[in-house]
Amino acid sequence: MNAADIDGFAARIRNPESRMISAWVGIPDPLLVNHLAQEAFDAVVLDMQHGMWDLPSAAAAVSHVRIAGKPALARIPVGDFASASRLLDAGASGIIAPMINSAEDAKAFVKTTKYPPVGERSWGPSLALNHTGLSADDYLKNANDLTVAIAMIETRAALEAIDDILGVPGIDGIFIGPSDLSIALSNGDQVAPNAAEIDSAMQHAVACCSAHGKFACAFAGDGERAGELLKFGFAFVIAGAETAQLRSGARKQINAARKIVSGG
Known part of the structure; x- marks a missing residue:
């Protein structure tokens, strides 16, 4: 995939027929994201909220992902x-952006991710210019379309304000955090990202996005759940975090070896 294909990611995710699967990485190792980017993921998300990435390592990882031929996204810490x-x-x-609970939160997010007249993003995209190969003028004219600002819906307040959030110019789509949403909707009683109540909330979110002409994304704990969410109409889903995939793969090989030794 060349730079033009990578920078076509925004157009692809905005397509109502989009059904993409992304890797999710919290371990701050650019080599790890490079390995995952070799697989058939459509993108790689760097988790800076609960992962251990700092800004220099995340910026380096963006380059590693792009060199491997995939677009990179990042989940920032709350309010960062x-x-x-x-x-x-x-x-x-x-x-x-996590914990976007209102139109006001969404507007603050847009200010730093979109150039005028939509937002107030400051100029300084030196590495982005290198990656895209665009002139400064062309990047300025096209950056708002080439990149996406995605607001996380993961609280009761956010779910109630979803139409207001989606109505903010510059918000390209939303991302459902089902674990936090399940905690919020159960008043702190449980973490149940696959509960029927969460399914209902997710389907409602997809319908709202469709009404606003925007896209919906979500985290899934594994590939099977990711497939279910794609069937719901989500445009972009996570098929589990890298830590779960790493441990699952290790467990599978250990069990296979012990099964042979035991004669099972």
Whole structure:
């Protein structure tokens, strides 16, 4: 995949027929993301909220992912909108912002991720210019379309304000965090990302996105759940975190070896 294909990610995810599967990485190792980017994922998301990435390592990882031929996105820490613009400067194709609970939160997010007249993103995309090969003028004219700003819906307040959030110019789509949403909707009683109540909320979110002409994304704990969410109409899903995939793969090989030894 060349730079033009990578930078076509925003157009692909905005397509109503989009059904993409992404890797999700919290371990701060650019070599690890390079390995995952060799697989048939459509993108790689760097988790800076609960993962251990700092800004320099995340910026380096964006380059590793792009060199491997895939677009890179980042989930920033809560309210860290300054890092959002800097990661876009580094060549990220999109930013996922957690805990966007209102239109006001969404507007604050847009300010740092979109250039005027939509937002107030400051100029300084040196690495993005290198990656895209665009002139400064062409990047300025096209950056708002080439990158996506994705608001996370993961609280009761956010779910109630979903139409207001989607109505904010510059918000390209939403991302459902089902674990946090299940905690919120159960008033702290359980973590149940696959519960029927969460399915209902997710289907409602997809319908809202469709009404606004925007896209919906979500985290899934594994490939089977990811497939279910794609059937719901989500455009972009996570098929489990890299830590779960790493441990699952290790467990599978250990069990296979012990099964042979035991004669099972």
